[in-house]
Amino acid sequence: NSVVSSFFISRTKSRDYFNPYFGSIFRTYTVPTYFHRRLARFADVYTSNVCNFLNYPLDYIFFPRRMALAHENVLPTPDINLLLMKTAQEAMRFETKKQKIKMHAILFDLDGTLVDSDSVHFEAWQKILAEMNPREPLIDRAFFDKHISGRLNPDITRDLLSNLSDDEQQSAAVRKELLFRDLAKEKLQPTKGLDKIIEYIKTNR
Known part of the structure; x- marks a missing residue:
């Protein structure tokens, strides 16, 4: 249908806009790419711009997004999902206030983060x-x-x-x-x- 066609057209345009050798960055259709798996395994925090951290206090604790496990039912009601999400966010804020972390160092990547080389x-x-x-x-x-x-x-x-x-x-x-x-x-x-x-x-x- 037209929605699917528009999706693939925009996907192709966004892919061709960058280096064509990269291919799909995070997924190929529904399959996560190798880069996505490495990123999910080794990166503590992934962000498009280092200045996004200005929106958080230095003692903020980042938690991974809660994902449904294989044995858990996916709740079909959007209102319930929103309620659970709100509850999880409140819990994160509580944990952030409760735990104060002394920061000793901040590490940054170089290319594309600190400089555009x-x-x-x-x-x-x-x-x-x-x-x-x-x-x-x-x-x-x-x-x-x-x-x-x-x-x-x-x-x-x-x-x-x-x-x-x-x-x-x-x-x-x-x-x-x-x-x-x-x-x-x-x-x-x-x-x-x-x-x-x-x-x-x-x-x-």
Whole structure:
């Protein structure tokens, strides 16, 4: 029907908007992806933006969402589900007030969280590929997003420098990383809003 068609069209557009090599991030139809399983197992908190933490006090305790177990009945009445959800939220707030945690450290991921390094990676790859393939036109950002961003260096050099030997490809990847580090010293900028969350942490620790 039209609803299902619209869903798959929007899903395809959102997938193609990002790196096509990534595929579906969290699920393929009803099946969770490997990334989703690793994230659910190892990540304590997952958020789209580090500044989302500004909405919570530093002693806030995050609890996983309550999920129905295999032997439990799924309640069909929305009102009952909402009541249970509200009760669970009240319990979380009570636990948060009751338990005070002394925070010793806060750990952040780097790429995409503290800095957006894609622009610097793009510049580094643009220069290296121009040196290795001087007859080819300079790559643009669209090419970078489609063929390079999010991929490992060995895969990139194998696809884009297939005319070179394995040793030459590895050498190109090493030179790219060295160039990236030099460029990063001057051009990496903190993620928008990061200064607010850092100041909040310093003020409330």
